[in-house]
Amino acid sequence: MPKLKVNDIEVEVEDGLTVLQACEKAGAEIPRFCYHEKLSIAGNCRMCLVEMEKSPKPIASCAMPAAEGMNIKTNTAFVEKARKGVMEFLLANHPLDCPVCDQGGECDLQDQSMFYGVDKSRFKENKRSVPEKYMGPLIKTQMTRCIHCTRCVRFATEVAGVSELGAIGRGEDMQITTYLEQSMQSELSANVIDLCPVGALTSKPYVFEARPWELTKTETVDVMDAVGSNVRVDTYDWEVKRVLPLINEDINEEWISDKTRYACDGLLNQRLDTPFIKYNGKFEKASWDEVFKIIKSKFENSSKEKICGFVGDLTNMETGYIFKEFFDRTLSNHNYDSRSDNRYVDVKERENYIFNSSINGIEDADLIFLIGSNPRYEATILNARIRKAFVNNNTKIISLNDVGDLTYPYESLDGQTQSIKNIFEGSDEISKKILDAKHPIIIIGESLLKLNSADYLFNLIKDFLNKNNKFTDNWNPLNILSCDASTVGNFDLGIINNDINLIKDLKSNKFEIVYLVGQDNLEFDKKDEFIIYQGSHGDKGAEIADIILPGAAYTEQDGHFTNLEGKIQKAYKASYPPGDAKEDWQIINELAEVMNNRKLFNDKDELESSMFNFLKLQKEKEIVDSKEQLNSNFQNEKLNIQVKDYYFSNVIARSSKTMIECDNSKLNLKSTGTEG
Amino acid sequence: MNLRRPSKNQPEVFEFNTSSLEEANKIVSKYPKGKQQSAVMALLYIAQKQNDNWIPLVAMKYIAKFLDMPYIKVYEVATFYTMYNLAPVGKYFVQVCTTTPCMIRGANQLVEACKEKISENENQLSTDKNCSWMEVECLGACVNAPMMQINDDYYEDLDKEKTLEIFDKISKGETPKPGSYRGRLNTEPENNRKTLMDIKNA
Numbered sequence: 040m041p042k043l044k045v046n047d048i049e050v051e052v053e054d055g056l057t058v059l060q061a062c063e064k065a066g067a068e069i070p071r072f073c074y075h076e077k078l079s080i081a082g083n084c085r086m087c088l089v090e091m092e093k094s095p096k097p098i099a100s101c102a103m104p105a106a107e108g109m110n111i112k113t114n115t116a117f118v119e120k121a122r123k124g125v126m127e128f129l130l131a132n133h134p135l136d137c138p139v140c141d142q143g144g145e146c147d148l149q150d151q152s153m154f155y156g157v158d159k160s161r162f163k164e165n166k167r168s169v170p171e172k173y174m175g176p177l178i179k180t181q182m183t184r185c186i187h188c189t190r191c192v193r194f195a196t197e198v199a200g201v202s203e204l205g206a207i208g209r210g211e212d213m214q215i216t217t218y219l220e221q222s223m224q225s226e227l228s229a230n231v232i233d234l235c236p237v238g239a240l241t242s243k244p245y246v247f248e249a250r251p252w253e254l255t256k257t258e259t260v261d262v263m264d265a266v267g268s269n270v271r272v273d274t275y276d277w278e279v280k281r282v283l284p285l286i287n288e289d290i291n292e293e294w295i296s297d298k299t300r301y302a303c304d305g306l307l308n309q310r311l312d313t314p315f316i317k318y319n320g321k322f323e324k325a326s327w328d329e330v331f332k333i334i335k336s337k338f339e340n341s342s343k344e345k346i347c348g349f350v351g352d353l354t355n356m357e358t359g360y361i362f363k364e365f366f367d368r369t370l371s372n373h374n375y376d377s378r379s380d381n382r383y384v385d386v387k388e389r390e391n392y393i394f395n396s397s398i399n400g401i402e403d404a405d406l407i408f409l410i411g412s413n414p415r416y417e418a419t420i421l422n423a424r425i426r427k428a429f430v431n432n433n434t435k436i437i438s439l440n441d442v443g444d445l446t447y448p449y450e451s452l453d454g455q456t457q458s459i460k461n462i463f464e465g466s467d468e469i470s471k472k473i474l475d476a477k478h479p480i481i482i483i484g485e486s487l488l489k490l491n492s493a494d495y496l497f498n499l500i501k502d503f504l505n506k507n508n509k510f511t512d513n514w515n516p517l518n519i520l521s522c523d524a525s526t527v528g529n530f531d532l533g534i535i536n537n538d539i540n541l542i543k544d545l546k547s548n549k550f551e552i553v554y555l556v557g558q559d560n561l562e563f564d565k566k567d568e569f570i571i572y573q574g575s576h577g578d579k580g581a582e583i584a585d586i587i588l589p590g591a592a593y594t595e596q597d598g599h600f601t602n603l604e605g606k607i608q609k610a611y612k613a614s615y616p617p618g619d620a621k622e623d624w625q626i627i628n629e630l631a632e633v634m635n636n637r638k639l640f641n642d643k644d645e646l647e648s649s650m651f652n653f654l655k656l657q658k659e660k661e662i663v664d665s666k667e668q669l670n671s672n673f674q675n676e677k678l679n680i681q682v683k684d685y686y687f688s689n690v691i692a693r694s695s696k697t698m699i700e701c702d703n704s705k706l707n708l709k710s711t712g713t714e715g
Numbered sequence: 716m717n718l719r720r721p722s723k724n725q726p727e728v729f730e731f732n733t734s735s736l737e738e739a740n741k742i743v744s745k746y747p748k749g750k751q752q753s754a755v756m757a758l759l760y761i762a763q764k765q766n767d768n769w770i771p772l773v774a775m776k777y778i779a780k781f782l783d784m785p786y787i788k789v790y791e792v793a794t795f796y797t798m799y800n801l802a803p804v805g806k807y808f809v810q811v812c813t814t815t816p817c818m819i820r821g822a823n824q825l826v827e828a829c830k831e832k833i834s835e836n837e838n839q840l841s842t843d844k845n846c847s848w849m850e851v852e853c854l855g856a857c858v859n860a861p862m863m864q865i866n867d868d869y870y871e872d873l874d875k876e877k878t879l880e881i882f883d884k885i886s887k888g889e890t891p892k893p894g895s896y897r898g899r900l901n902t903e904p905e906n907n908r909k910t911l912m913d914i915k916n917a
Contacts, residue, residue, distance in 0.1 A: 202785030203785075205788065205790060206791060208719065209794075
């Protein structure tokens with residue numbers, strides 16, 4: 040632990056930290072362009088120069104390891120002169136186009152030149168101009184503005200795991216490019232836009248949309264996958280302009296996936312803004328009173344066993360809870376589920392459906408075994424963590440199936456359930472590896488849980504880990520990788536029905552009334568059912584509906600989401616539902632009032648506290664001893680990994696034009712655009 | 716033609732021939748396992764030598780595969796160093812030194828000869844596509860100025876006529892004799908040596 044002085048303040052820092060980090064600890068801010076906490080150190084922008092005692096020249100603080108007895112000065116005339124010199128060089132070739140640059144207002148170069156820039160230029164020569172590069176539908180390039188910090192190159196190679204960006208040429212002719220002039224083959228590609236300290240890489244869908252100071256910023260969580268990345272939603276008026284990542288070291292660090300960032304334009308398309316009733320196969324606009332009355336009469340004229348309900352993949356927990364209450368209390372019926380398939384889940388214990396090792400835990404793991412999962416597409420940010428574990432600790436990764444490029448090397452097996460059986464009966468080489476591992480992580484994907492013998496296999500895996508004392512006080516190797524934002528929350532709330540096979544009954548048309556709340560993934564042939572669809576987008580669910588109740592999307596209502604590791608996070612309202620649409624809980628509450636002349640909850644607060652009460656009781660009720668006999672039989676099957684089309688995995692993404700463009704760009708790998 | 720930009724006309728395939736492969740394997744074996752990427756510069760040079768003094772993109776891809784490293788990293792290296800030619804320069808690549816000592820001793824005559832015999836402009840292939848020339852900075856043979864380099868050999872003590880002679884031989888496919896063209900051995904003084912007389916083999 041070296042001790043050093045920064046501006047006469049004594050600080051002690053951990054071994055291996057740099058002078059820059061020591062300065063920050065001492066409260067001295069250091070300007071920088073190339074240095075980034077999450078990336079390797081390049082030391083090529085020279086903006087972080089500081090004065091060190093006994094050194095005749097200023098030192099680049101980001102690349103200098105902090106050492107015992109250093110005496111650093113960050114606010115002397117010497118330092119300022121050095122930084123001014125560096126800034127003059129950086130600005131020599133930088134165009135003066137801030138008024139037409141999208142980075143304006145949130146540009147590191149702009150901000151820092153306010154302190155260190157010289158107001159006149161001594162540069163009489165011609166300015167360098169760089170030809171445009173094509174980097175896909177998400178990243179707009181203006182490479183003349185590039186200051187060669189190489190953050191984007193380091194991000195692509197280190198975090199995203201695609202070595203496609205590089206710096207070619209040298210000196211003034213250096214250029215950042217993708218070698219084929221194609222979009223980056225990564226689901227994290229758009230993070231380079233945030234990393235770029237200047238306006239060289241900016242957001243293509245957001246181009247010339249708004250200035251940062253005009254936007255209202257709302258800190259919330261993302262629902263595009265079950266990771267629950269923390270995001271900031273920027274709105275102009277009621278329109279969501281962009282989504283940016285927020286730092287949460289436990290979940291998404293500083294990154295978000297391209298879908299999280301760019302599916303937001305789907306919030307403007309295909310919206311349901313007024314209630315609709317289907318007459319003779321055609322939708323007609325209606326008022327809330329009308330539709331509520333029709334629903335009431337339908338409910339009253341049907342026996343309660345003939346009513347069922349499904350909650351979707353993007354609904355928040357409040358909606359799920361009030362939906363459950365509506366069925367329990369208003370309809371006195373338990374025919375509700377949050378799954379759109381018959382996948383196996385045992386909700387008696389919470390560890391049976393969450394990612395127990397936690398996302399942070401991945402970095403401590405020494406063996407990762409993926410069964411029936413493709414984390415790259417199911418949970419992109421989590422996959423970036425696995426890659427981080429691989430890069431930092433050389434973690435061994437095994438996958439039952441060959442799932443293509445995961446951005447890190449892994450050993451793949453034959454994809455047969457027989458192999459799972461062998462491994463977890465202890466008669467395989469890999470079983471030994473699991474036993475030898477101190478912190479193994481077994482990641483079970485939803486594809487496994489959909490198998491016929493899912494029940495058997497799941498319990499086999501759990502028992503094997505249990506028998507061999509892999510569950511300890513601080514380690515739980517059993518992990519279920521959920522794909523959708525509301526999955527875990529809905530299981531916590533008990534929106535699941537294991538007594539009757541709802542899906543099977545639905546498919547054999549046993550129900551008269553089906554109430555769908557944001558559920559668009561059910562596959563069944565409609566016969567005479569009366570379908571009520573409540574949701575935000577006109578998609579598969581609305582298509583088959585007889586009555587449409589326009590709801591709100593995740594940016595338009597407050598609500599909680601539980602991410603795949605079981606962390607409850609609140610999403611905040613950033614915008615308003617369009618037209619006559621209402622928040623989802625409100626719709627159900629009002630419907631209950633129409634039915635019974637009594638609201639289920641007086642207001643949102645009551646709903647929230649009741650929900651948390653329920654969750655608390657549920658936790659206390661959790662039965663620890665639930666050893667059941669394995670009642671299902673083993674069956675050898677091929678485990679096929681069913682990954683939903685990444686760019687179209689939910690209603691918002693399906694309505695997004697940017698996602699369509701992304702999908703096209705990934706299919707079309709041919710070189711396009713201008714040659715560099 | 717710009718040697719720093721990959722040529723528009725790229726060959727379809729590239730593979731090391733037997734001698735190159737042997738040389739490449741020898742170099743790779745010098746590095747510890749997992750660090751073979753360090754051999755990238757040497758391999759690029761071997762590829763350049765094999766492929767008439769220039770490196771096509773397929774060769775970079777081939778080397779990337781050979782060393783198990785991302786293609787862009789090879790591309791970065793190849794575009795960084797100026798002595799890797801990224802466009803065809805001909806089987807005979809003439810580099811004329813025009814730095815001060817050579818310039819004083821008449822390097823401009825050599826340049827004239829190049830313009831007459833090979834091509835009007837630097838980095839432009841001759842009509843038979845066999846040869847190109849470029850001006851370079853000091854090649855370190857100032858004692859025998861003016862001089863030029865053709866592929867691996869130095870031709871020294873030149874003037875315009877002698878340069879033209881050399882080019883004639885090249886165009887006929889012969890290999891001219893490297894070294895001084897004024898009859899002296901290596902860099903010895905012209906009228907016998909005048910210093911270090913007491914040392915026999917100096």
